[in-house]
Amino acid sequence: MASYTNEPFFATEAKRIIASDSINTSTFLGASALYVGATGNLSVITTGTVGDKGVTMISISANGSGYVTAVGLPVLSASTLGSGMTVDIVATAGVIDTVTVNSKGSSYKLADTLTIEQGGASGGAIQVEAIQSLPPITKAVTFDAVPAGTMLPVIVDYVISTGTTASAIIAYK
Numbered sequence: 001m002a003s004y005t006n007e008p009f010f011a012t013e014a015k016r017i018i019a020s021d022s023i024n025t026s027t028f029l030g031a032s033a034l035y036v037g038a039t040g041n042l043s044v045i046t047t048g049t050v051g052d053k054g055v056t057m058i059s060i061s062a063n064g065s066g067y068v069t070a071v072g073l074p075v076l077s078a079s080t081l082g083s084g085m086t087v088d089i090v091a092t093a094g095v096i097d098t099v100t101v102n103s104k105g106s107s108y109k110l111a112d113t114l115t116i117e118q119g120g121a122s123g124g125a126i127q128v129e130a131i132q133s134l135p136p137i138t139k140a141v142t143f144d145a146v147p148a149g150t151m152l153p154v155i156v157d158y159v160i161s162t163g164t165t166a167s168a169i170i171a172y173k
Contacts, residue, residue: 011172015108019043019161023134027158029171034152034159037168042152043142043160049135053158055085057130061113065137072102075114076153077137082108087116096124104132106127118160137162 017034022029023045040081072086085105090098096116108128116124140160143152150167159169 002084014170014172017159017169019159019164019173021137021161023137023158024173025104029157029159030173031155031157032171032173035170035172036146036150036152037128037148037170038150038166040143040146041142041163042146042166042169043140043163044152044154044156045135045137045140045158045160047155047157049139049157050148051132051134051136052104052106052108052114053082053108053131053133055101055128055130056102056132057105057128058087058099058114058126059129060099060125061097061127062117062123062125063097064121065117066121067096067116067124068094068096070118074117075105075109075117076117077108078115082106082112082114085114089118089124094121099124099126123162125166 008079020078036042069090071088075085075087082105086102103166108131110128112128112132114126135159142163146166
C-alpha cells in the first residue's frame with residue numbers, strides 16, 4: 001500500500017482469499033491488508049510471525065565411534081543457540097549409519113554442527129540442513145465477530161481456515 005500526503009491509502013493489487021490451514025508459498029499473502037465482506041470470525045497469522053526454528057533436515061558430518069542404535073538421543077549445539085532437539089540413530093559396529101530427527105527442538109541455525117550425545121560414544125556429529133521458519137497454525141490470532149465491510153487493523157501473511165467463519169475476504173496491498 002502507498003499514500004501521498006493528505007491522500008487516502010490505495011491498493012495496487014487485490015485478490016479474493018479462501019482460508020486454508022496450509023502454510024506455504026501458495027497461501028502466502030506477503031504482508032497484505034484484508035477486507036471482510038461477510039460477518040464472522042477471522043483467524044490470521046500476522047506479518048513477521050515466524051516458526052520456532054526447529055530442525056527439519058540434517059546430514060551426518062561425522063560417524064563417530066562407540067555408538068549403538070538408539071531412539072531420542074540429545075544433541076549438543078556448537079553455537080549453543082538451539083535446544084531440545086533429539087535424534088534417532090542406527091549404528092553398525094559402533095559407527096553411525098543413519099540419523100533422523102526425533103524432536104526438532106527450537107532456536108537452531110542453518111549449518112550449525114550438532115554433537116550426538118550417547119554415553120561411551122564420541123565423535124558423532126550432524127549438520128543442520130533445514131529449519132522450520134514458516135509459522136505454525138498455533139500462532140494464528142482470531143478476530144471475533146468481524147462486521148461485514150471491515151478492513152482488518154493488522155497486516156497479514158496467512159488466513160487460517162480453523163476458526164474462520166467470515167467470508168468474502170479480499171487481500172490487498
